[in-house]
Structure formats: C-alpha cells, structure tokens
Amino acid sequence: MKHDFKFEKTSNPKQKPNPDTLKFGKNFTDHMFLMNYSTEKGWHDGRIVPYGNLSLDPAAAVFHYGQEAFEGMKAYRTPDGNVRLFRPYMNAARSNASNARICMPEIDCELFVGAIKALVDTERDWIPNKPNTSLYIRPFIIADDPFLGVHPAATYLFVIICSPVGPYYDIPGGGLAPAKIYVECEYVRATLGGVGFAKVGGNYAASLLAQMRAVSEGCAQVLWLDAIEHSYVEEIGTSNAFFVINGEVITAPLLGTILPGVTRASVIELLKKWGVKISERRLKIDDVALAAKDGSLSEIFASGTAAVISPVGEIKYKDSKITIAGGGVGPLAQRLYDTLYGIQTGTIKDDMGWTINV
Numbered sequence: 001m002k003h004d005f006k007f008e009k010t011s012n013p014k015q016k017p018n019p020d021t022l023k024f025g026k027n028f029t030d031h032m033f034l035m036n037y038s039t040e041k042g043w044h045d046g047r048i049v050p051y052g053n054l055s056l057d058p059a060a061a062v063f064h065y066g067q068e069a070f071e072g073m074k075a076y077r078t079p080d081g082n083v084r085l086f087r088p089y090m091n092a093a094r095s096n097a098s099n100a101r102i103c104m105p106e107i108d109c110e111l112f113v114g115a116i117k118a119l120v121d122t123e124r125d126w127i128p129n130k131p132n133t134s135l136y137i138r139p140f141i142i143a144d145d146p147f148l149g150v151h152p153a154a155t156y157l158f159v160i161i162c163s164p165v166g167p168y169y170d171i172p173g174g175g176l177a178p179a180k181i182y183v184e185c186e187y188v189r190a191t192l193g194g195v196g197f198a199k200v201g202g203n204y205a206a207s208l209l210a211q212m213r214a215v216s217e218g219c220a221q222v223l224w225l226d227a228i229e230h231s232y233v234e235e236i237g238t239s240n241a242f243f244v245i246n247g248e249v250i251t252a253p254l255l256g257t258i259l260p261g262v263t264r265a266s267v268i269e270l271l272k273k274w275g276v277k278i279s280e281r282r283l284k285i286d287d288v289a290l291a292a293k294d295g296s297l298s299e300i301f302a303s304g305t306a307a308v309i310s311p312v313g314e315i316k317y318k319d320s321k322i323t324i325a326g327g328g329v330g331p332l333a334q335r336l337y338d339t340l341y342g343i344q345t346g347t348i349k350d351d352m353g354w355t356i357n358v
C-alpha cells in the first residue's frame with residue numbers, strides 16, 4: 001500500500017554531524033512525521049514537516065496521566081547503497097499492544113510502516129554509512145487531549161523522529177564490550193498484570209532510581225528480578241537477558257512482565273536454526289550464581305535494537321561478584337552479534353526474510 005503524506009520541506013536544513021563522533025540520541029534530522037487522531041475521524045492528516053517543537057495545551061493528558069508509548073528501531077545503509085529496515089512489522093504490532101494496554105487507539109500496521117518508510121526516505125541523506133552507524137527511529141504516541149480527569153483521552157498525536165547514531169560502545173572500530181551488571185534486589189520494573197510488556201514511558205521513569213544505584217555501584221545496567229519473589233531473572237536495563245548454562249540458552253518467558261524484544265525474537269529464531277537448545281523459562285538468580293560457581297555458566301548477554309547484543313562480563317549480586325566468560329565476549333554472543341548485525345547492514349545474506357528496503 002502506498003501512502004501519500006503531505007510534505008512540508010524545511011527551509012532551514014541543519015548541518016549534518018560528523019559521522020566519526022556520533023553519540024546516541026543527541027542529533028535529530030531535518031523532518032518529523034506527525035499524524036492526529038480523534039474519535040470522529042480516527043487517524044488522519046499524516047504529514048512530514050520540518051523538525052521542531054510541538055505545541056501542546058498544558059492540560060494535555062500526557063503531562064498528567066502519562067498516556068504515552070514509544071518504539072525504537074533502526075534504518076541501516078547497506079554496502080550497495082540501499083537503505084533497509086529490520087522487521088518493522090514487529091515494531092508496528094508491538095506498538096499496538098502497548099497502545100491497547102493504556103487505552104490508546106491502534107494504528108494500522110501498513111500505515112505505521114508506511115509512515116516510517118516515508119520519513120526515512122525523506123531523511124535518506126541523514127543515514128550515515130560508516131561501520132556501526134545507523135539512523136535510529138523513534139515513533140511515539142501521546143494523548144494531547146486537554147482535560148483533567150483520569151479517563152482515556154479522545155485525541156492523540158503520533159510522532160516519528162529520527163537520529164543518526166554511532167556505535168553503542170566507545171570502542172575504536174566498533175564491536176562488543178562486556179558490561180558490569182548490578183542485580184537489583186529491592187526495586188522492581190514490572191509485575192504480573194501491570195504494563196511491563198508495553199513500551200510505555202512510565203516504565204522508564206520508574207526504572208531511573210535503580211539505574212542510578214547500579215551506576216553508583218560501578219555497573220552499567222540493572223539486572224531486574226521478578227516483583228513477587230525477587231528471585232527470577234527478568235531483563236537487563238532496557239534489553240532482554242540470556243543465560244547460557246550447560247550449553248542451554250535460557251531467557252525469561254513472555255508472561256506479561258517482559259518487553260517482547262524484536263532482537264530477542266530474532267535471537268531465539270537464530271538459535272533454533274543453529275540447533276542450539278533455547279528455553280523460554282523462569283530462572284532463579286541463585287541458580288545463575290550456583291552455575292557460575294560450578295563452572296556450568298558460560299555466557300550472559302543482553303539483546304536490544306540499540307546495541308544488538310551486549311555481553312555481560314561481571315554481575316554484582318549482593319556482596320559477591322561473579323565473572324562471566326572470563327570477563328570477555330563469549331562465542332555465542334559474538335556469533336549472534338555478527339549474524340544479526342550482518343543481516344541488518346546487508347553484509348550477510350538475509351535468508352530469514354527479516355529486512356525490507358526503503
């Protein structure tokens with residue numbers, strides 16, 4: 001389906017940032033996508049306009065009751081000069097699952113992906129072509145209806161902004177850097193029946209205090225435990241967590257407290273294809289610690305759009321420090337990273353049918 005969105009070209013194009021020193025999420029492109037929703041008209045007036053401030057009534061529901069959800073994905077430049085997206089329909093479907101949970105209207109998946117494609121096509125010149133660079137895409141939906149009172153809003157705004165980004169880790173030439181992770185035993189991210197499976201802004205506000213503590217403990221990220229027993233491993237920061245014990249890869253099941261990562265799904269599919277045993281099951285942090293002690297824990301890594309695969313070199317759990325894979329990069333993390341990153345950027349043939357050209 002082809003969508004014809006109105007287009008207002010910027011009269012004031014920005015200078016593009018130096019591709020060698022790109023930071024994550026600091027620079028934004030020249031245009032953004034906007035689309036309104038009202039109960040009478042549904043989603044309407046999709047348009048690409050110059051990047052700039054939004055004007056909202058101070059009573060807009062998003063400011064008071066937090067009706068907001070977002071997505072995160074990337075556009076990559078391939079060696080032959082094409083631009084491609086990685087599994088964008090999964091982001092569209094997940095966006096709708098987030099919206100439904102907080103009573104926001106769903107967006108037709110073809111319309112969602114069509115809007116992404118149209119904006120990325122407009123901002124083609126902003127997609128850097130150095131290794132380990134890409135265009136990060138941030139779609140989000142807010143309730144812009146001006147009222148005070150706790151009930152679902154009647155009007156919404158869908159926005160897409162884009163940011164050229166560099167390598168997630170500051171390693172010359174890119175690649176993987178093992179991280180230190182802090183096991184959070186007090187604060188929790190999500191509980192059964194809550195909003196943990198939805199990419200809603202409030203989840204991240206609620207995570208900040210724990211993240212600050214992890215940093216003050218010398219760690220890069222939090223390892224979240226379940227909210228009831230503070231015992232089962234759930235996620236690492238804003239990425240999904242994988243544990244390799246006795247050759248079995250274990251990740252938390254999607255019971256409602258885990259964000260269903262597109263990268264997570266892709267890791268699972270690749271491991272199945274490779275004949276590696278992969279289980280979506282609950283795993284106790286104490287069993288991880290025991291496996292580290294008896295030598296059966298070989299790797300821990302996290303998966304997400306921003307860094308693809310992030311190996312964990314050390315976890316800090318209560319008073320003990322556990323070193324994983326000798327503090328280095330495990331073979332499975334490396335193979336997954338190389339394969340996923342290769343498919344995304346077009347240096348490896350996409351025999352999974354995961355990418356689409358813009």
Ligand SMILES: *Cc1c(COP(=O)(O)O)cnc(C)c1O
Nearest residue numbers: 238239240259261262263304305
């Ligand atoms: C976005 C996110 C992920 C990773 O999802 P991807 O689709 O792989 O980028 C995992 N956990 C949380 C909490 C997230 O917000």
